[in-house]
Amino acid sequence: MVFGMENILELREVSRRFSKSAFTLDKISFSLPYGAILGFVGENGAGKTTTIGCILNTIKKDSGMVKLFGREMEDGDTDIREKIGVVYDGDNFPGFWTAKQLSQVMEGIYTQWDNALFQKYLEEFRLPSHQKIKEYSRGMAMKLAIAAALSHRPQLLILDEATSGLDPVIRDEMLDIFLEFMQEESHSILLSSHITSDLEKIADYITFIHNGKLIMTVSKNDLAYRYAVMRCKESQFLAMDPGDMIAWRKRDFQIDVLVADGKEAQRKYKGIAADHVSVDEIMLLLVKGERV
Helix, strand or coil, X not given: CCCCCCEEEEEEEEEEEECCCCEEEEEEEXXXXXXXXXXXXXXXXXXXXXXXXXXXXXXCCCEEEEEECCECCCCCCHHHHHCEEEEECCCCCCCCCEHXXXXXXXXXXXXXXXXXXXXXXXXXXXXXXXXXXXXXXHHHHHHHHHHHHHCCCCCEEEEECCCXXXXXXXXXXXXXXXXXXXXXXXXXXXXXXXXXXXXXXXXXXXXXXXXXXXXXXXXXXXXXXXXXXXXXXXXXXXXXXXXXXXXXXXXXXXXXXXXXXXXXXXXXXXXXXXXXXXXXXXXXXXXXXXXX
């Protein structure tokens, strides 16, 4: 992916070692263009939250570079923080606050805080403003966090598993709100999730991370129209050029092979069935299979 002025976010070889857990975030590089949604996919513990911590400077990276809006963020750069809306999986705010109190606190933090917009979201999401946040359901608490993130009018939304634990109807509402946010060409979203169907609906690019390593970044168009899984018998698999394979996995009497260009592979290897591939299946092949 290109580096340059057209990116709202860039990571170059970002690394962080954790001596206690032996987990290492290992040279993560990707970029997010203006006007795009990047889905950040990996199993739990793959390093998604650590990467987001390094982007936001809440976790100190050991090496590498993170650029937001074309510059590196220092602790004192409140103008950059103003432009980023963040929603975490779990508790985003103290439970004894009400939405009304939250609004007052946010107004003191963000110069761009738009109380009228926040009230509009509270009505739209049917969130009572005088009820303590701890009395909200999980779905309501997540909606409140998204309302608060959007109400200081950020350019970049960073969502860490923000749709997990929500029922499909609420998740669908959330995705609509994200797409509405993307109507502005200068806006972008980094959406980390293990609910891959959400990403298939709205992401422009998908980046796969596993065991602290970035495996690959693919555009959704390539995923939809180019990538494929070849379903091979052993003899067919042995006849394939390893250079055409991204990953493979043996399953009972067949071997599934992930290729970057399904049409080309079918031309080259006659008689092997090729299927379109979902993000889930790519994830399984990359994580559970052998990578070439």
